[in-house]
Amino acid sequence: MSKEVELIMPKMGESIAEATILKWLKKEGDSIEIDDTVLEIATDKVDSEVPSPISGVLAKMLFKEGDVVPVGKAVALITVAGAGGAAASSNGTAPAATKTGAAPAAVASSTGTQPVAAPSTVDMSGERTRFYSPLVMNIAKSENIGMAELEAIPGTGKDNRVTKKDILDYLEVRKEVPYVPAAPAETAAAAPTTGPRSVSSQTGTSDQPAKTYSVDVPVYPGDEIVEMDRMRKMIADHMVMSKHVSPHVTSFVEADVTNIVKWRESVKTAFEKREGEKITFTPIFIEAVVKAIKDFPGINVSVSGDKIIKRKAINIGMAAAMPNGNLIVPVIKNADTKNLVGLTKEVNDLANRARTNALKPDDIQGAGFTLTNVGTFGNLMGTPIIPQPQVAILAVGAIKKKPVVMETQYGDIIAVRHMMFLSLSYDHRVVDGMLGGSFLRKVADYLEAFDAKREY
Numbered sequence: 001m002s003k004e005v006e007l008i009m010p011k012m013g014e015s016i017a018e019a020t021i022l023k024w025l026k027k028e029g030d031s032i033e034i035d036d037t038v039l040e041i042a043t044d045k046v047d048s049e050v051p052s053p054i055s056g057v058l059a060k061m062l063f064k065e066g067d068v069v070p071v072g073k074a075v076a077l078i079t080v081a082g083a084g085g086a087a088a089s090s091n092g093t094a095p096a097a098t099k100t101g102a103a104p105a106a107v108a109s110s111t112g113t114q115p116v117a118a119p120s121t122v123d124m125s126g127e128r129t130r131f132y133s134p135l136v137m138n139i140a141k142s143e144n145i146g147m148a149e150l151e152a153i154p155g156t157g158k159d160n161r162v163t164k165k166d167i168l169d170y171l172e173v174r175k176e177v178p179y180v181p182a183a184p185a186e187t188a189a190a191a192p193t194t195g196p197r198s199v200s201s202q203t204g205t206s207d208q209p210a211k212t213y214s215v216d217v218p219v220y221p222g223d224e225i226v227e228m229d230r231m232r233k234m235i236a237d238h239m240v241m242s243k244h245v246s247p248h249v250t251s252f253v254e255a256d257v258t259n260i261v262k263w264r265e266s267v268k269t270a271f272e273k274r275e276g277e278k279i280t281f282t283p284i285f286i287e288a289v290v291k292a293i294k295d296f297p298g299i300n301v302s303v304s305g306d307k308i309i310k311r312k313a314i315n316i317g318m319a320a321a322m323p324n325g326n327l328i329v330p331v332i333k334n335a336d337t338k339n340l341v342g343l344t345k346e347v348n349d350l351a352n353r354a355r356t357n358a359l360k361p362d363d364i365q366g367a368g369f370t371l372t373n374v375g376t377f378g379n380l381m382g383t384p385i386i387p388q389p390q391v392a393i394l395a396v397g398a399i400k401k402k403p404v405v406m407e408t409q410y411g412d413i414i415a416v417r418h419m420m421f422l423s424l425s426y427d428h429r430v431v432d433g434m435l436g437g438s439f440l441r442k443v444a445d446y447l448e449a450f451d452a453k454r455e456y
Contacts (some may be wrong), residue, residue, distance in 0.1 A: 002081045006074035007038060010050060011241065016361055017133040017157070017164045018070045019043045022230075026058045032078060042230060043361060056080040070133040075199055130161055139167050156388070160241075173304050231326050242388050246427040251437050255444035256401060258418040259285055259452040271456055276340055279456075283343035285371060285396055286316050288446035290336045293369060296439040300368045302389040303430055317367030317387065318347065320354035321376075328354050329387060331367040340456055375399060381421040391427035392436070394443065396420060420447075425426045 019041040026038050038051045038058065056078040063069055077110055088160045088308040132140075132150065140150050145167075153170045195337040219225065228236065264279060293300050293314055302309045314336040317329040330350035335343065352357050369390060374382035375398035382395040397420055404417040422444055 002079050004079055005054065005078045007050070007052065007076040007078055009041070009069045009073050009075050010069050011071050015070060016043045017135045018068050018131075018161070020068050021063055021065050021075070022047065023065055024061060028061060029060055030058050032058055041069075047357070048361075050075075052078065054078060054080055060157075068131060069332055070135060072135075130155065132162060135164055136162050136167055139164070139171075143171060165251065169304060169309075173307050211216050229324065229326075231322075231324070235326065238388065239385050242385050245388055246386050246391070246426050247429060248383075248386065249428045249431075249433070249436065250423055250425045251433070251440050251446045252381060252421060252423045253440050254419055254421050255447045256404065257281075257420050257447050257450070259450045260447060261399060262419040263450065263452045263454065267456060271344075271368075275344070277341075277344050277348050279340075279344050280347065281396075281399075282318060282341055282371070282373065285331065285373075285447070286318070286335060286343055286347070286451070287340055288443050288450075289316060289369065289371060289394060290314055291446050292439055292442040294336065294443055296435060296450045298435050299392050299426070299431065299439050301391055301430060302368070303391065303427065304389075308430055311368040313366070313368065315366045315368045317364075317370035317390075318350065319370065319372035319448045320351045322354055323357065328364060329367060329370055330354055330359055331365060333366060370394070371396070375420070381423045383423060384425050386425055386427055391429075391431055392439075393425050394440070395423045395425075397422070 020043070022040040022042050024039050026032060032038065032052045033055050034053065035051045037048050038052050041048055041050055058076060059079040060077040061075070062077065063075055069075055114337070130151075136150075139145075149392060150162065150167075153162050153166060154160075155166055156168070157163040250404070260281065264284070265279065268279055271277070297310065300311045302311065313334055316332045316335045318332065319327050319329050321327050330353070332338070332343065332346050332350070338346065350363060353363070365388060367387070370384075370387050370393040372382070372384050372393060372395050374384075376396045378398055380397045380400070382397070384393045384395045386393050399418050399420045401416055402419050403414050404419065406413050406415050406417075422440060424436055424440040424443075
């Protein structure tokens with residue numbers, strides 16, 4: 001006797017409410033073994049594979065490639081021979097997948113699945129400009145959030161969609177600042193298709209929407225037109241959105257990192273032999289950033305409307321290169337609780353998994369501050385764009401030898417030192433020049449005060 005079970009869209013992280021089906025790797029009628037990859041999916045954070053937790057035959061694909069599917073919804077039906085005792089555990093959840101980097105898929109009996117209840121007690125009849133997952137809709141229903149109010153919530157998901165985290169963060173603000181419907185605005189005259197078009201600011205704090213402009217780009221003989229990949233489109237959207245949301249200011253300092261360079265050179269062989277890890281400059285920079293954040297916690301905040309959210313955890317994002325040339329920002333959680341060895345191990349692990357596309361959704365969530373190393377490309381300095389909803393990002397440049405005037409007890413001398421520029425881009429809504437400049441100077445001070453004789 002056989003029965004059908006549902007292959008469920010797996011949960012890809014705490015704030016991930018939906019995923020896009022990129023590619024079906026099996027077709028209807030194919031035999032499937034345990035851990036066989038059935039489909040590839042993408043969230044607004046990472047791409048991943050969905051393996052089958054059971055053996056059987058793919059009976060039916062319930063969605064097409066390109067469809068956006070809420071977490072917890074069935075994506076396929078799998079026919080299982082026999083009683084199906086091995087198909088799921090006694091509590092109805094599937095065994096964890098063993099394939100590295102793959103998300104475990106859940107299964108459920110096709111006869112026991114409960115449909116998601118549609119909101120019925122609040123007004124959800126207004127016009128929608130974006131997709132809302134059943135999870136978000138259920139939360140809106142339970143909190144008496146109507147469609148007009150839901151449409152006003154800034155979304156950080158794909159295509160500005162509202163994620164679970166977005167709506168829960170909004171509810172915290174809503175406790176103190178009740179929602180007041182906006183007064184109807186006058187209808188603007190239609191703009192010509194070749195002129196500027198309006199897009200709404202992601203913060204919802206401005207009375208005037210941000211504007212973007214379309215440009216007619218000529219294509220000449222011999223030119224090649226290349227379609228942006230999905231991640232590049234997401235990066236582009238996020239960068240434009242960040243510039244609309246945050247008034248960017250960038251400050252610069254130059255730091256003498258000679259002690260760091262000499263110390264690393266003297267210990268790197270012994271460090272690798274003892275710890276099994278290569279020590280780079282990145283964990284040393286992160287250590288200095290963490291110390292400076294403790295001195296200036298106003299850098300470790302986010303802005304929600306007219307409220308400032310002070311982050312308790314010190315989570316540091318580090319920009320890392322991916323095989324396709326794009327950058328991704330894995331996060332070192334609770335960086336203030338780790339020593340230099342611990343930071344080194346985590347930096348290397350995240351960088352290695354970024355290069356092999358093995359990062360998990362939780363690996364790239366929760367950053368309160370980001371560090372990017374433009375020196376990797378031989379650049380002296382940069383003016384990075386703030387990754388929302390953070391309020392600052394630090395860029396470190398290439399380390400260069402140069403003659404420097406140094407003060408000594410015997411007078412000024414000229415010496416060859418290892419120098420590095422640091423640049424901090426910050427959100428001028430909440431970080432003024434004094435805070436931004438002082439924080440940046442403090443990071444440089446910690447780097448310059450590095451003990452060249454320290455133990456690791």
